[in-house]
Amino acid sequence: MIGHLNEETVISLRDINKTYPGAVPLHVLKDISLDIRKGELVSIMGASGSGKSTLLNILGILDNYDSGTYMLDGTAIRDLSENRAAELRNRMIGFVFQSFNLISYKNALENVALPLFYQGIGRKKRNRLAMEQLERMGLADRAHHLPGELSGGQKQRVAIARAIVTNPSLILADEPTGALDSITSGEVMGVFRELNESGMTIVIVTHDPGVGASTNRIIRIADGRIEGSSDTPDFKKEQ
Amino acid sequence: MKTSIFDIENWQEIGATLARNKTRTFLTAFGIFWGTAMLAMLFGGAQGFEGMMRRNFAGFATNLGGVFSNRRTVPYKGFNKGSDWDITSQDVEIIRRLAPAIEYSTEMNLRSATAAYGTQTKSANAMGVEGEYAGIMNPVIIEGRFINNSDVTNERKVAVIGKNIATSLFGSDSPIGKYISVDGIYFLTVGVASQLSEVSIGGRLDDNIVIPSTTLRRAYNSGNKVNFFVYTAPPGHSPSDNESVMRRVLATAHSISPDDKVAIEFMDISEQFEMIDKLFLGISLLALFVGFGSLMAGVIGVGNIMWIVVKERTREFGIRRAIGAKPLDITVQVLSESILLTLVAGTLGVCFGALVLGIADSLTYDPLLGHAGFELPFKTALIIVGTFFLLGSAAGTVPAIKAMKIKPIEAINDK
Numbered sequence: 100m101i102g103h104l105n106e107e108t109v110i111s112l113r114d115i116n117k118t119y120p121g122a123v124p125l126h127v128l129k130d131i132s133l134d135i136r137k138g139e140l141v142s143i144m145g146a147s148g149s150g151k152s153t154l155l156n157i158l159g160i161l162d163n164y165d166s167g168t169y170m171l172d173g174t175a176i177r178d179l180s181e182n183r184a185a186e187l188r189n190r191m192i193g194f195v196f197q198s199f200n201l202i203s204y205k206n207a208l209e210n211v212a213l214p215l216f217y218q219g220i221g222r223k224k225r226n227r228l229a230m231e232q233l234e235r236m237g238l239a240d241r242a243h244h245l246p247g248e249l250s251g252g253q254k255q256r257v258a259i260a261r262a263i264v265t266n267p268s269l270i271l272a273d274e275p276t277g278a279l280d281s282i283t284s285g286e287v288m289g290v291f292r293e294l295n296e297s298g299m300t301i302v303i304v305t306h307d308p309g310v311g312a313s314t315n316r317i318i319r320i321a322d323g324r325i326e327g328s329s330d331t332p333d334f335k336k337e338q
Numbered sequence: 339m340k341t342s343i344f345d346i347e348n349w350q351e352i353g354a355t356l357a358r359n360k361t362r363t364f365l366t367a368f369g370i371f372w373g374t375a376m377l378a379m380l381f382g383g384a385q386g387f388e389g390m391m392r393r394n395f396a397g398f399a400t401n402l403g404g405v406f407s408n409r410r411t412v413p414y415k416g417f418n419k420g421s422d423w424d425i426t427s428q429d430v431e432i433i434r435r436l437a438p439a440i441e442y443s444t445e446m447n448l449r450s451a452t453a454a455y456g457t458q459t460k461s462a463n464a465m466g467v468e469g470e471y472a473g474i475m476n477p478v479i480i481e482g483r484f485i486n487n488s489d490v491t492n493e494r495k496v497a498v499i500g501k502n503i504a505t506s507l508f509g510s511d512s513p514i515g516k517y518i519s520v521d522g523i524y525f526l527t528v529g530v531a532s533q534l535s536e537v538s539i540g541g542r543l544d545d546n547i548v549i550p551s552t553t554l555r556r557a558y559n560s561g562n563k564v565n566f567f568v569y570t571a572p573p574g575h576s577p578s579d580n581e582s583v584m585r586r587v588l589a590t591a592h593s594i595s596p597d598d599k600v601a602i603e604f605m606d607i608s609e610q611f612e613m614i615d616k617l618f619l620g621i622s623l624l625a626l627f628v629g630f631g632s633l634m635a636g637v638i639g640v641g642n643i644m645w646i647v648v649k650e651r652t653r654e655f656g657i658r659r660a661i662g663a664k665p666l667d668i669t670v671q672v673l674s675e676s677i678l679l680t681l682v683a684g685t686l687g688v689c690f691g692a693l694v695l696g697i698a699d700s701l702t703y704d705p706l707l708g709h710a711g712f713e714l715p716f717k718t719a720l721i722i723v724g725t726f727f728l729l730g731s732a733a734g735t736v737p738a739i740k741a742m743k744i745k746p747i748e749a750i751n752d753k
């Protein structure tokens with residue numbers, strides 16, 4: 100634990116900069132500073148190309164940044180080895196993607212159990228824990244179906260079950276409703292809210308103002324800078 | 339790390355992956371299967387083929403030498419070019435005393451003759467030999483005994499008849515103790531003999547009548563003339579080691595010019611066998627070369643497939659990496675696939691090769707000569723599978739390392 104950090108802070112970014120190298124280097128994130136507290140449900144919104152996914156990838160230890168500091172649950176995230184990064188992702192972060200990213204030849208249960216496999220947890224216990232999460236998502240009867248046999252909403256709920264099966268400190272979702280119709284999006288957001296109510300910290304990147312409105316806080320990003328951060332008062336009303 | 343190649347889950351996963359692409363898995367596995375089977379069959383086949391060829395020489399001494407006389411081609415000491423001469427039994431005795439590298443030796447005299455018993459007659463070769471003939475040609479004694487030195491010394495009228503002669507003259511009765519006539523002279527039959535080898539000097543024993551050399555010379559009035567003198571060299575020597583001594587003895591006794599390269603003719607079977615050895619070495623090398631080719635084809639197949647697998651599954655590996663797989667986990671996964679594939683298909687291939695060799699061996703089995711030796715020693719089988727295993731893993735290593743370097747975001751974004 101680092102002294103100056105609030106115990107409640109899960110994510111703490113200070114002056115993060117990221118430039119994609121290339122013939123024309125692209126300075127995508129510019130002095131991003133941001134705190135996300137434990138138990139928050141936050142959305143990141145902004146125009147296409149503004150750097151939302153880049154930011155989320157850095158938060159998820161999927162990508163490096165050039166300067167600044169990033170503390171995740173008290174751990175400094177900087178120049179980690181591939182092994183250490185994999186371990187931290189596995190234990191601390193659950194990912195939900197727009198395109199689900201389920202493994203097509205594994206059934207729902209096996210997909211959900213996979214992060215536990217990489218923790219070295221035995222098969223029986225793995226399947227039990229995975230089943231619990233599928234039940235929580237209302238998908239117990241779909242446990243032995245392949246992703247191809249599931250609807251978009253069901254796939255995303257399997258992906259969420261996989262994200263939470265390791266009981267991570269943080270859920271990161273990049274456009275989790277981007278591929279879903281509005282009714283299904285509403286259902287998926289309902290799942291995120293329930294998870295949030297049970298204490299989970301969730302960061303969602305979205306284009307959809309409706310999705311943004313159903314989080315407690317919207318962080319707006321424009322051209323690689325944080326434009327502003329505002330609580331959503333409607334959120335409480337919706338409950 | 340806990341996820342190792344020993345984790346049963348890992349193997350189940352590999353099995354599932356291989357089963358998902360049945361055709362591709364089958365073709366790759368077949369490449370390996372064929373490679374190991376080919377290698378096994380070529381190895382065992384070359385050996386069996388050699389065994390079959392060597393069986394033709396069974397019982398035939400491979401270090402055999404001989405000497406015989408030809409007409410003089412150079413006039414010398416009053417003898418004309420074209421004049422005849424013969425080796426004598428006295429020469430043989432001197433040679434035996436002086437030659438440095440003779441193990442067994444015998445004089446050999448041959449006459450075509452007619453053998454008769456009762457009303458049955460049969461034309462045959464009468465062959466006069468000494469007792470040590472048995473040490474040179476290893477005849478198979480079917481019944482009775484072979485000619486011995488006492489028969490020779492005492493000029494006994496005894497005969498060992500070839501098994502075909504025995505059948506012609508006696509049918510299924512035993513010829514032992516019966517008197518047969520050879521060109522009108524009666525001989526007591528003391529043995530029936532055959533030979534294993536397909537090659538022989540002085541005709542196949544099965545069709546010969548073997549009698550003491552002294553008896554033959556007297557019976558045919560050939561005095562002390564000897565047709566051939568044949569001998570074996572002891573281990574570590576070559577038959578030709580004796581040639582200079584023999585040439586000196588014979589040239590001196592029979593006034594043969596030192597320049598006459600034809601009058602005294604030597605043969606050295608060991609030279610022929612050396613050529614045959616080289617031939618078999620060549621065949622083995624060819625088999626090895628072809629086998630190595632099919633091995634490489636199989637191995638390259640594995641490497642190739644692993645490249646495709648890694649390309650195809652880049653996204654999957656990215657997802658796995660995102661949810662916690664370490665680079666080594668991915669490497670192990672890719673490598674275990676190629677290892678499992680090479681081990682299973684390679685073992686099956688070697689077993690198939692051994693089966694084919696086994697069938698070939700029983701088909702070529704000869705009750706008298708035994709097995710040809712179409713077989714794969716267990717150690718060789720292990721070496722073949724082991725080599726495939728090593729090369730297969732090596733071929734899988736490059737793709738596996740590429741898979742290890744896959745970055746999760748690049749893979750996930752790669753749509």
Ligand SMILES: Nc1ncnc2c1ncn2[C@@H]1O[C@H](COP(=O)(O)OP(=O)(O)OP(=O)(O)O)[C@@H](O)[C@H]1O
Pocket residue numbers: 119120121125127145146147148149150151152153154
């Ligand atoms: N790997 C990369 N290499 C170079 N440039 C990149 C890379 N990834 C993203 N970019 C560029 O960086 C900028 C920000 O990309 P990013 O994906 O973060 O945007 P975004 O806000 O998520 O957009 P969208 O809403 O369309 O998903 C874009 O201009 C994009 O083209």
Ligand SMILES: [Mg+2]
Pocket residue numbers: 151152153273
């Ligand atoms: Mg994006």
